[in-house]
Amino acid sequence: MAVHTPVTDGHDDHGHGAAHATSTGLSNNKMAMWLFLGSECLLFGGLISTYMLYRGRHPADLGPDQIYDIPFTSVSSFILLMSSLTMVLAVSAASMKDDRRTNLWLTITALLGATFVGGQVYEFTSFYREGLGFTSSLFSSSFYTLTGFHGVHVTVGIIMLMALVGINKRGRIPGQKAEVVELVGLYWHFVDVVWIIIFTLVYLIPS
Amino acid sequence: MSRRDTRLPARRRRTLGAVVAGAAALVLGGCAQDAPQDTWQPAGDNAQKIHDLQWPVFLVAGVIGVIVLAVVAFAVVRFRDRGQPMPEQSHGKPALEIALTILPALILVGVGIPTVSTVFDLAEEADTECIINVTGQQWWWEYDYPVQDGCGGISAPIVTSGQLVIPADTNVLLRLTSRDVIHSFWIPKLNGKKDTVPGRVHTLRMQADEPGIYAGQCTEFCGLSHANMKMEAVALFPADFQTWVANQLEDYQAPAEGSLAAEGEATFTANCAYCHQVNGLTTTAPDGSVTPVLANPDEFVVSGAAPNLTNLMTRNTFAGATWDLLTEECRDRVWNAPPEEFGERYLAGVSADCLNEVDLREWIRNAPAKKPMYATADQAANSGGKFRGMPALGLNESQIDQIIAYLLERH
Amino acid sequence: MSTTEHQSDPHVEPHAADVAHDGHADGEFAHKPDSYYVKIALILAVITALETSTYWIDFGAFFLPTLLILMAIKFVMVASLFMHLKFDSKIFSWMFYSGLLLAIGVYVAFLATFRFFAPT
Amino acid sequence: MAIIERPSTPAVVGAGAGAPAVVTPSQAYGVLRRPVAATGWRSWVFTVDHKKLGIMYGVVSLFFFLVGGFEALLIRLQLAGPEGTVLSAGLYNEMFTMHATTMVFLFVMPMAAAFANYLVPLQIGARDVAFPRINAFGFWCFLAGAIFINTSWFLGGAADGGWFMYQPNANALFSPSHGIDFWGLGLQITGIASLTGAVNLIVTILNMRAPGMSLMKMPIFTWMILVIQFLLLFAMPVITVALFLLMFQREFGATFFDVSAGADPLLWQHLFWIFGHPEVYIIVLPGFGIVSEVLPVFARKPLFGYRFVVFSGAAIGFVGWGVWAHHMFASGLGPVSVAVFSVATMLIAIPTGVKIVNWTMTLWGGKIWFSTAMLFAIGLIVEFTIGGLSGVTHAVAPSDTQQTDTYYIVAHFHYTIFGGAVLGLFAGFYYWWPKIFGKRLSESLGKWNFWLMIIGMNLTFGPMHIIGLQGQPRRMMNWTEARAGEGFFNLGFWNRVASVGSLILAVGVAFFIVNIWVTHRPSSKTPKSELDPWDARSLEWITQNPPKEHNFDSIPTVHALDEFFHRKYEVDHDTGEVTKVASAEEILAAEEAKADHHIHLPSPSYWPIILAFSLPVMGYGVIFNRFLIVAGALGVLLAMFGWALEPSVADDSDYDPPAEGGSNKELATIG
Numbered sequence A: 001m002a003v004h005t006p007v008t009d010g011h012d013d014h015g016h017g018a019a020h021a022t023s024t025g026l027s028n029n030k031m032a033m034w035l036f037l038g039s040e041c042l043l044f045g046g047l048i049s050t051y052m053l054y055r056g057r058h059p060a061d062l063g064p065d066q067i068y069d070i071p072f073t074s075v076s077s078f079i080l081l082m083s084s085l086t087m088v089l090a091v092s093a094a095s096m097k098d099d100r101r102t103n104l105w106l107t108i109t110a111l112l113g114a115t116f117v118g119g120q121v122y123e124f125t126s127f128y129r130e131g132l133g134f135t136s137s138l139f140s141s142s143f144y145t146l147t148g149f150h151g152v153h154v155t156v157g158i159i160m161l162m163a164l165v166g167i168n169k170r171g172r173i174p175g176q177k178a179e180v181v182e183l184v185g186l187y188w189h190f191v192d193v194v195w196i197i198i199f200t201l202v203y204l205i206p207s
Numbered sequence B: 001m002s003r004r005d006t007r008l009p010a011r012r013r014r015t016l017g018a019v020v021a022g023a024a025a026l027v028l029g030g031c032a033q034d035a036p037q038d039t040w041q042p043a044g045d046n047a048q049k050i051h052d053l054q055w056p057v058f059l060v061a062g063v064i065g066v067i068v069l070a071v072v073a074f075a076v077v078r079f080r081d082r083g084q085p086m087p088e089q090s091h092g093k094p095a096l097e098i099a100l101t102i103l104p105a106l107i108l109v110g111v112g113i114p115t116v117s118t119v120f121d122l123a124e125e126a127d128t129e130c131i132i133n134v135t136g137q138q139w140w141w142e143y144d145y146p147v148q149d150g151c152g153g154i155s156a157p158i159v160t161s162g163q164l165v166i167p168a169d170t171n172v173l174l175r176l177t178s179r180d181v182i183h184s185f186w187i188p189k190l191n192g193k194k195d196t197v198p199g200r201v202h203t204l205r206m207q208a209d210e211p212g213i214y215a216g217q218c219t220e221f222c223g224l225s226h227a228n229m230k231m232e233a234v235a236l237f238p239a240d241f242q243t244w245v246a247n248q249l250e251d252y253q254a255p256a257e258g259s260l261a262a263e264g265e266a267t268f269t270a271n272c273a274y275c276h277q278v279n280g281l282t283t284t285a286p287d288g289s290v291t292p293v294l295a296n297p298d299e300f301v302v303s304g305a306a307p308n309l310t311n312l313m314t315r316n317t318f319a320g321a322t323w324d325l326l327t328e329e330c331r332d333r334v335w336n337a338p339p340e341e342f343g344e345r346y347l348a349g350v351s352a353d354c355l356n357e358v359d360l361r362e363w364i365r366n367a368p369a370k371k372p373m374y375a376t377a378d379q380a381a382n383s384g385g386k387f388r389g390m391p392a393l394g395l396n397e398s399q400i401d402q403i404i405a406y407l408l409e410r411h
Numbered sequence C: 001m002s003t004t005e006h007q008s009d010p011h012v013e014p015h016a017a018d019v020a021h022d023g024h025a026d027g028e029f030a031h032k033p034d035s036y037y038v039k040i041a042l043i044l045a046v047i048t049a050l051e052t053s054t055y056w057i058d059f060g061a062f063f064l065p066t067l068l069i070l071m072a073i074k075f076v077m078v079a080s081l082f083m084h085l086k087f088d089s090k091i092f093s094w095m096f097y098s099g100l101l102l103a104i105g106v107y108v109a110f111l112a113t114f115r116f117f118a119p120t
Numbered sequence D: 001m002a003i004i005e006r007p008s009t010p011a012v013v014g015a016g017a018g019a020p021a022v023v024t025p026s027q028a029y030g031v032l033r034r035p036v037a038a039t040g041w042r043s044w045v046f047t048v049d050h051k052k053l054g055i056m057y058g059v060v061s062l063f064f065f066l067v068g069g070f071e072a073l074l075i076r077l078q079l080a081g082p083e084g085t086v087l088s089a090g091l092y093n094e095m096f097t098m099h100a101t102t103m104v105f106l107f108v109m110p111m112a113a114a115f116a117n118y119l120v121p122l123q124i125g126a127r128d129v130a131f132p133r134i135n136a137f138g139f140w141c142f143l144a145g146a147i148f149i150n151t152s153w154f155l156g157g158a159a160d161g162g163w164f165m166y167q168p169n170a171n172a173l174f175s176p177s178h179g180i181d182f183w184g185l186g187l188q189i190t191g192i193a194s195l196t197g198a199v200n201l202i203v204t205i206l207n208m209r210a211p212g213m214s215l216m217k218m219p220i221f222t223w224m225i226l227v228i229q230f231l232l233l234f235a236m237p238v239i240t241v242a243l244f245l246l247m248f249q250r251e252f253g254a255t256f257f258d259v260s261a262g263a264d265p266l267l268w269q270h271l272f273w274i275f276g277h278p279e280v281y282i283i284v285l286p287g288f289g290i291v292s293e294v295l296p297v298f299a300r301k302p303l304f305g306y307r308f309v310v311f312s313g314a315a316i317g318f319v320g321w322g323v324w325a326h327h328m329f330a331s332g333l334g335p336v337s338v339a340v341f342s343v344a345t346m347l348i349a350i351p352t353g354v355k356i357v358n359w360t361m362t363l364w365g366g367k368i369w370f371s372t373a374m375l376f377a378i379g380l381i382v383e384f385t386i387g388g389l390s391g392v393t394h395a396v397a398p399s400d401t402q403q404t405d406t407y408y409i410v411a412h413f414h415y416t417i418f419g420g421a422v423l424g425l426f427a428g429f430y431y432w433w434p435k436i437f438g439k440r441l442s443e444s445l446g447k448w449n450f451w452l453m454i455i456g457m458n459l460t461f462g463p464m465h466i467i468g469l470q471g472q473p474r475r476m477m478n479w480t481e482a483r484a485g486e487g488f489f490n491l492g493f494w495n496r497v498a499s500v501g502s503l504i505l506a507v508g509v510a511f512f513i514v515n516i517w518v519t520h521r522p523s524s525k526t527p528k529s530e531l532d533p534w535d536a537r538s539l540e541w542i543t544q545n546p547p548k549e550h551n552f553d554s555i556p557t558v559h560a561l562d563e564f565f566h567r568k569y570e571v572d573h574d575t576g577e578v579t580k581v582a583s584a585e586e587i588l589a590a591e592e593a594k595a596d597h598h599i600h601l602p603s604p605s606y607w608p609i610i611l612a613f614s615l616p617v618m619g620y621g622v623i624f625n626r627f628l629i630v631a632g633a634l635g636v637l638l639a640m641f642g643w644a645l646e647p648s649v650a651d652d653s654d655y656d657p658p659a660e661g662g663s664n665k666e667l668a669t670i671g
């Protein structure tokens, strides 16, 4: 096995996550993630605005006030919020190179996320049974579109978490392990803060 | 490679000349020629307000443009490579920069203030003397005059299409909406345009100083026949306008028994009246009971409307003001009438001698062949069997003769 | 899959950074004890409880502003503490919040042009 | 899996490094063996090299320029006389929709991406972009989306709703063909390219600058690209939302724009223009960046007020977010909104004016060399100013109600787009051609190219001012004598002039194609270009023509703005005298002498292209057959999985140990 001898002239020209070798001293990956999240703000902003515009446009008996089950959604919101805690604990464990606890917290985060998505699936089906289809009204279309987009984001997050656990178990996270966990963490927290907004604007503030 | 291009300076000078001439031409454009939709020939208050705002702006823009071009031209000529040494590597003069940032800002303040005040001026509605509802649909305009004291008094609703008739020198408020997609109502000589958006009502002021016909056109892309969705505003002296109103409200006159037109009435009732309303048209059932013929275009046309033909021959144009109902000679008589005589000529309507039968026949024979529309059976398949526009009805020539005779009496 | 992407060519030495940045990508926050995060989570939980209570308790005129403020607090807490924006380079905050503020500015203006948010 | 150590460019090969050495790797990454081809089509299709990707972007967008231009010519042919019959009404509507879509999304934007991809790493002294595989993915998304959109021509008709696709006219009810579905899904796919490109380039620019290159020493073109990428970063998600709503409505029965369900069609207009107005600056800023490089080089002076140009660029980018509703002055926003947006729009003239002033002042006092590139740059100043000033006349909202949706607007935006963006891109072609392809384009054919284009564009778009102010609306499949008027300003004459102008313009463009052919055909006698043909100023010229695969043998350290110039010339600060102290060859030789020993370049990969081309499969699925959605999704999943398991750079241990003795040996991409 060939061993690479570091070049000594100061040009570190192969760099695996060498966060300090960049012009700003910041990691490329992390910067990319933050830029992406900045961009996502405009995506969710557009969906939320569409909802805000249309939330009052529905038949009298099938509006937000009739449909939403605030106690239920509060619980699932709470679960998602707590998954942010477990996520940050995973990041913390990863930064201390504690693989076992990293995996543990990642798994719990994924489970909490899955619970949230499960809750959303339940919510959607019960709304659907009450007669609120995707195309029933402008309110329903924009509601399902907004929360559906969010749900897809959570689901993607769960897949990333599980993939992380799987790859981690085989010791195969390329590059800096802690950073990859942190990146997934940033994404996960973002999905959580978006829900903080949705929960307030969509569920708690009545139309 | 040629490091020096001696043609350039000459070209620049020519450009400069052309631009000055162009700018001058633009300013003079206002009093030049006769394109019916010229935006520089206001013929009413609202358009005038816009014009008063825009010509100075064009002037300012033109002057700035000429200055920029002149400076660039000068620099290009003066500082071309003639073998001089490498120039000084100067990086800029902040004072100059700042001055040249503030200057445009000041100019823009000068433009901005009158702009804002004109915006609010034009949105004024309080002095309205007359209200007309305007509805766009693919690909024609409907005007309905609600019952009101304004407009000199309208006692029963009037529904017409194509030509918007208004009293001259009167502040008219149009309430604009649409039945299908977005259109835009625009009579350049009277005011700027305003979109007609389904589900919304927008208002637009109209005022014409003098009697006459003012051309306009739908200016929001609205599908296949957007190019054929035109309209005209017809201004009449208030007295003439009253005559027009009275005309529109006249009772239905059935064609003389046994005339060609009477046959036309039957053909019309059978083939046309389920889309087109003719007020007062009745039908007699075999049992002798007389019932009014009510069109229900909503079952056949996507927009749910077809032009009301009660007084077709009082208009000069048809099918989105795209074709003349008048022969060329008669048309010129109306369009080129002096303001005092205009009313009389317009109110004469379309007589048998003046009828442009060619286009009307073609229309009735096969409308979609004349004007691109979505009006064949398979095109209608995706819209629940409804047409967009008027379908070909497969009438024979003698039926068309009858219908023309009938329509000619729709005064 | 940006998460597994590497820098291909970080050949550059760190040089006098021309963009303000304080602190390092990893470092300080990594050593925050877990209890710190648990405490934050507790605060968040309390705020959430408060928010949800508006469903049962009538706050009158304070209702809307309270909810919005609580929402903003939660948002900022998660972003600053869980996402480490507070400890991390200002550049990240700047990138994220410029997106956020732009979104708020643009979309609020857009909704405002409708004059009403949702006619009933 | 073998790793081939491959000296990529013969110039790099140190003594004795003739035959590629083959070493055995310790680990095998990924699902498939990585591609290894260094030549032939595989070296292009699986490449992650920013320069190859840049060239591919360029070739494809140039092709679409011809397609979009061909569509424009058909439009002009139709309008050359009254009651034109070249195109049917339906085809005409498809034509202008696709003309605009092609020109904006498949020509100007990707052509800017071509320049950015190729030049940004070179200008900042980097060896590639931050995320090379994502870069490749972006290109293939663009190509996949572009092909997808254009297949609609053969599958029932192209989109026919106009490029801003106003609702509800773009509903399935009013536009029953699949054209708009293709349009929406296709733009969604090309949008991915813009978004990933934005993230990638921002990170590259912020993080991968050569030592010493602070932001205020960064070449101005790179600066403008940075601004553009932020605009893209924040604008693309807005159109994404709009396109999703459109898709849900057309495909899945939602009613977002269906008035009968209570929807407000203005929702679409806002979403589109919140994207659309930043988009026009996305279109024009690359051109601005290019001429800001070209003017100083050929005036032989630094860019006047570099800082002002940078800040005004950023200001344009920022203010550009607050003016979108000027496209809606006639939509019925109400006087308050109209007044606010009207004034906001005027503000944009200020930073743009700063740019015009600085370019002009750059010429002032210079020693101007009228190369073709310079002619295009000067042309831009003149023509864009005309377009910008007509923009200010639109900003005056009441006047705009007379102008909107007439040819006066068409004149405005072709002067800004063609006179701003396209002339800028052409300046870039001529300026950087020797850098990229190693040969200069013919200057004499270039002059023909320039003058015919300038004359053509003024004859085509100039009369549109008149036509528009005379009241001819845009998007009209024909015009009639009846409303053409008479005398000097009659519509008939000026329409004909515009149509003739467009033919001249086409001949002008054809000269460019001919120029490429003449320069590069096999029997061409055009010599290889000198190293520094224009006496240039910025970092990308401290490389070979064309650059080596790894760009720089050693990364230059930057001390000044216009680093290259300051290495060539010494400036006496008292007298202002400029003396040449070194030639380009010497400077490059000095850099190559201290070449790095051990350069790892990112490795080619199959996954970007597989991932990208799975997307149109899903697109066809949405339109025709839900089964294809699943097939496409499987492709996506497979590709993401493969991608995730494959590092972009092989592990250190997968490379040969560095060669001893300091030869310029480059270790190639792994296989």
Ligand code: HEA
Pocket: B061, B064, B068, B103, B104, B105, B107, B108, D164, D280, D281, D283, D284, D326, D327, D329, D345, D346, D348, D349, D350, D352, D353, D354, D356, D384, D385, D387, D388, D389, D391, D392, D394, D395, D396, D400, D403, D404, D405, D409, D412, D413, D416, D417, D420, D421
């Ligand atoms: C490259 C693209 C580009 C650029 C740069 C611009 C630049 C500008 N545009 Fe343009 N615009 C378009 C592309 C572009 N536009 C397109 C494509 C459309 C139509 C879309 C469609 O409907 O299909 C459009 C439409 C459009 C409209 C809507 C018209 C309508 O449909 O009714 C308006 C209205 O305000 C407008 C304004 C402006 C202004 C104020 C600028 C300013 O940025 C211009 C600033 C520049 C200058 C002013 C010149 C230089 C300045 C000076 C020399 C300083 C001194 C000047 C003064 C003090 C005035 N544009």
Ligand code: HEA
Pocket: D065, D066, D067, D068, D069, D070, D072, D073, D075, D076, D096, D097, D099, D100, D101, D103, D104, D107, D108, D161, D162, D163, D164, D410, D414, D417, D418, D422, D460, D473, D474, D475, D476, D477, D502, D505, D506, D507, D509, D510
């Ligand atoms: C990047 C943007 C861009 C560019 C470069 C152009 C370039 C041109 N445009 Fe475009 N145009 C738009 C963007 C652009 N346009 C937009 C956004 C619209 C609005 C659409 C809408 O309303 O929805 C529009 C609309 C538009 C119209 C109005 C249509 C209408 O409203 O009905 C017209 C009419 O003349 C026109 C003409 C032209 C012409 C003549 C060119 C010329 O500059 C083209 C020059 C190029 C060539 C001539 C190519 C050269 C070709 C050959 C040399 C040979 C032919 C090819 C082969 C053999 C393969 N354009």
Ligand code: CUA
Pocket: B136, B137, B139, B182, B183, B184, B218, B219, B220, B221, B222, B223, B226, B227, B229
């Ligand atoms: Cu109606 Cu265009």
Ligand SMILES: [Cu+2]
Pocket: D276, D277, D280, D323, D324, D326, D327
């Ligand atoms: Cu704009």
